[in-house]
Amino acid sequence: MDDEEAPGRASVPAVTTEDGFQKALRALVTEADTNGVDVRGGWPVARGDETKMWDVEIAALARSTTAHVDDAGSAVASIIGAVAAREGVDTNDLPPLQEAVDHEVLEMLLDTSDDGPQQYVRFRYCGYEITVRKNGDIRLKG
Numbered sequence: 165m166d167d168e169e170a171p172g173r174a175s176v177p178a179v180t181t182e183d184g185f186q187k188a189l190r191a192l193v194t195e196a197d198t199n200g201v202d203v204r205g206g207w208p209v210a211r212g213d214e215t216k217m218w219d220v221e222i223a224a225l226a227r228s229t230t231a232h233v234d235d236a237g238s239a240v241a242s243i244i245g246a247v248a249a250r251e252g253v254d255t256n257d258l259p260p261l262q263e264a265v266d267h268e269v270l271e272m273l274l275d276t277s278d279d280g281p282q283q284y285v286r287f288r289y290c291g292y293e294i295t296v297r298k299n300g301d302i303r304l305k306g
Contacts, residue, residue: 233300239270247290264289
C-alpha cells in the first residue's frame, strides 16, 4: 500500500507536544522498519503551504543498554523492566518473555554455583539482542 492508511489502523492523532511528536515518529519508523521499508536516508519535508521546510535524516544506531538482576528480583522481571525502560513503555505493553527464552534457563544460569565469568545466555526479544551473564549483568543491544 503506497501512502495509504493500513487496514484497521486508526487515523494518526494530532501531534501537539514534543513528547507526542517523539511517540508518533517512533511508531512510524518502527512500523515501517517492521514492514521491510528501509527508513535510513534523508528527505526534504515541506509544509503543505511551503512556508517551512525541514531536512529529515534517519540513521540506524547500534545502542547498548545495561541493567542488572536485583538480588531479590528475578531475571525475567529485570529483563522486561530494562526493555520497557529502553522503549519508554509499560512492562505490560511487552510480549511475554517466554516466547523468546525459557525462564528456567535464565534461573539456572543465575542459580548455579559455578562462577565462570564466561557463562551467559543470549537471545532476541523485542528487536534487541539480550545477553544475561552469570553475575546478573544484562545487556540490551539494538
